[in-house]
Structures are given as C-alpha cells and as structure tokens.
Amino acid sequence: MTPSITDSAVKAAIAAIASESATMEEKIQMLIEIAQGFQKKPKTAQDLRNAVSLYYRAYEMCGEEYTLLKARAQVGMAGTLQIIPDVGTELLLQAKVGYEEALPTLQQLALPEEVAEAQMNLGLVLQSLVPFNLARITDSIQAYHEALRVFTWQDYPQEYAILYNNIAIAYLSMPLASEREYLRQGLAVQSFEVALKHINLIDHPREYAMLQNNLGNALQYLVSSHPLENNLRAIAAYNEALKVRNPKDTPLEYANTISNKANALFNLPDDPEKPENGNSNNLLQAHNYYQEAWQIFTQHQQIEQAEVVAQALQDVEAEMMS
Incomplete structure (x- = not known):
C-alpha cells in the first residue's frame, strides 16, 4: 500500500521537516516521532491514517542505509494498521507483513524490549487473523512466548499479565x-x-x-x-x-464482570450440599446483576452487550417463574 498524504497537518509536518537543516537520519527520526503522536492519541480514524502516511514517508526515506529506522517505521506502520477500524482483513494482513519483515532487523540491532513489543503485537495480529483462516493460533502463542522472554513479571508486570x-x-x-x-x-x-x-x-x-x-x-x-x-x-x-472493578471508576468492566458472575449464579444451587433445594436466591441475585449490567451497558451505548444481557434477563425471569 502507498498511502496518499491528504491531511493538511501531515503535509505541513513533512514540509517543515524538509526545510530543516538536519541530517537525513534526524529527519527520518522526526517523521517517526510525529507519526507516533498521531498514533498514540488519535482523535479520529484519519489521525491513524495520517500516522501511516508519515511512517511510510519515513520508510521511503530510509532506503538501504538506515536499516534500524526502516524497521522502526515498518513496526510503527504495522501497529497503526492493526488499530484502524476495518471490517475486513486487508489492514491486518499488511500489519502482519510489516512485523515479519521488520523483526529480523530489530533482532539484530534493537533493544530486547523493542523486539519483544513487536513480537507481542505480531501475536495479536495473528490471533485476530485466525478466525479468517489466515493465520495459525499456534504461531500467535509462539510469538507471545517469545515476548515473555523479555517481558518478565519482575520487570514488566503489565506486559507479562497481558501476554x-x-x-x-x-x-x-x-x-x-x-x-x-x-x-x-x-x-x-x-x-x-x-x-x-x-x-x-x-x-x-x-x-x-x-x-x-x-x-x-x-x-x-x-x-x-x-x-x-x-x-x-x-x-x-x-x-x-x-x-x-466498580460502577464509578470502571463501569463497563464492572458491568462485564457482574454479568459474568450472574451467568455462574444462574447455574449454582443456593446450598451446594443440597442442590435439590433449588437456587431461588442465586437466581434473584443473578437477576439483580443482569439488571444493573443492562443499565450500565445501555447508558454507555454498548448496544450489543446490552442486548445479550437483556436476553439473559428474560431467561432468568422465566426460570424464576417456573
């Protein structure tokens, strides 16, 4: 893909860098840093496409001379492509190619953390492609395990947990x-x-x-x-x-967990020692959780999740009536 540079902010950034009395290496680095700004705090999908354009311009400027910067531009492009909203797989496949092409260079020249982050993101891309039969889940798991060699629980607990x-x-x-x-x-x-x-x-x-x-x-x-x-x-x-997780600080995560807990309560007898006595208390608690989760999902316009919970609410009400 050859991105078209249409946004005025991108054009201005490229023009400003072109006029700088800086070395080629410094200009490439500046482009990558501006692209990272678009990527990390996007306000619209266009910001992400702008980031891709800037990374691509940096990639082109690298030629064969600046191999590490070229790999970093590829990884930046890949990371941006994988988060652009897309109904198909084209962008994910492009991201996959970007990571796979960049990783050998990163493994030779970059810090271990930079390599591990690329492996972690490659794993995510592969995992996203599995439902389309365009990647193998075992390759995704392998990429995650490669990243875990660096992202240990002692030094990188957040990445360790996510992996x-x-x-x-x-x-x-x-x-x-x-x-x-x-x-x-x-x-x-x-x-x-x-x-x-x-x-x-x-x-x-x-x-x-x-x-x-x-x-x-x-x-x-x-x-x-x-x-x-x-x-x-x-x-x-x-x-x-x-x-x-609580309704004030993390409402959607809270709603997700209480609806999951309600699912478990639905099938749990009130007294595990005497399952024959039924589960009317647990059904009531499940009903209350579903009701609360539905309200939160609806309030936050999570329509699909609200519909799933609404169906569960109907099921538990039917069970309570039986």
Whole structure:
C-alpha cells in the first residue's frame, strides 16, 4: 500500500521537516516521532491514517542505509494498521507483513524490549487473523512466548499479565476435537493461574482484575466432571475482580464482570450440599446483576452487550417463574 498524504497537518509536518537543516537520519527520526503522536492519541480514524502516511514517508526515506529506522517505521506502520477500524482483513494482513519483515532487523540491532513489543503485537495480529483462516493460533502463542522472554513479571508486570491473558484466550480459541476440549480449557486456566502467582491486587490492580475476570470465565465453561466446584471457583474469581472493578471508576468492566458472575449464579444451587433445594436466591441475585449490567451497558451505548444481557434477563425471569 502507498498511502496518499491528504491531511493538511501531515503535509505541513513533512514540509517543515524538509526545510530543516538536519541530517537525513534526524529527519527520518522526526517523521517517526510525529507519526507516533498521531498514533498514540488519535482523535479520529484519519489521525491513524495520517500516522501511516508519515511512517511510510519515513520508510521511503530510509532506503538501504538506515536499516534500524526502516524497521522502526515498518513496526510503527504495522501497529497503526492493526488499530484502524476495518471490517475486513486487508489492514491486518499488511500489519502482519510489516512485523515479519521488520523483526529480523530489530533482532539484530534493537533493544530486547523493542523486539519483544513487536513480537507481542505480531501475536495479536495473528490471533485476530485466525478466525479468517489466515493465520495459525499456534504461531500467535509462539510469538507471545517469545515476548515473555523479555517481558518478565519482575520487570514488566503489565506486559507479562497481558501476554498470559492473550495466551489463555488463544488456547480457548484453539480448534480441538471434542474429546480434547478439556485440554485447551485446562491450558487456558493454567495460563491465568500462572500469571496470578505474580500479579497481585495491591501492586497491579487493573491487570489483576482482568486476569481474575477471565479466569472466572474459563472456569465457568470448563469441561469437567466437577462443574459445581468450577462454578464456585469462578464466582470466587469474579469476586476478586470486583475488588477493583466498580460502577464509578470502571463501569463497563464492572458491568462485564457482574454479568459474568450472574451467568455462574444462574447455574449454582443456593446450598451446594443440597442442590435439590433449588437456587431461588442465586437466581434473584443473578437477576439483580443482569439488571444493573443492562443499565450500565445501555447508558454507555454498548448496544450489543446490552442486548445479550437483556436476553439473559428474560431467561432468568422465566426460570424464576417456573
């Protein structure tokens, strides 16, 4: 793709750099830095396209002389392409090529953290392409594991948590024969639990809540001969997430977790020791959670999520009436 430079801000930036009494290397670096500004704080999708244009201009200016800057421009382009809203796969495929072409140079010349970040983002791109049969989930998991060589829990806890979260979700999406379903789900649960050994509530609350919420989801739908035990563990995980997530500070995350918890309560007897006594109390609690989640999703115009919760609300009301 050869981006067209149409935005006046981009043209002005390029003109200003062209008039600078700077070296070619400095001009390339300036273009990359301006592109990063568009990429990191975009106000519209056009800002992201502007970033791609600037990265591409920097890439062209590198020629064969500035190989590391050329790789950085490619990575910048790829990172921007993967976050531009797009209904198809064209931009993701371009991002994939960008990362794959840049990584050998980065591995030779860049800092390990720069390489790991590119591997992490390549993993995300590959994972996004899997549903279209344009990438393999095992390649995505491998890219994440490569990044984990650098992004350790001691030095980079946030990246570490995100990587293990992504690995777990990747395992959950692996197509396996039904008799091996338990294997991928077990690997996902294990991935969350590995991360939670090091990511704690006090030091990394946001990542802790994310991992606990997603662990709860994995446990709730785990194929097992102990569904009751898994549901109880799932609810415990959701409760941990709710120590961080609340309707004031993180309303959408909170709504997501309480609706997940409601799903677990729907299938949980009030007294696990006496399941024959039913679950009227848990159904009532699930109903209240669904109602609250629906209100939050509706208020924040999350239409699709609101519709899913509205259907669950109807289901729980029907169950309460039966």
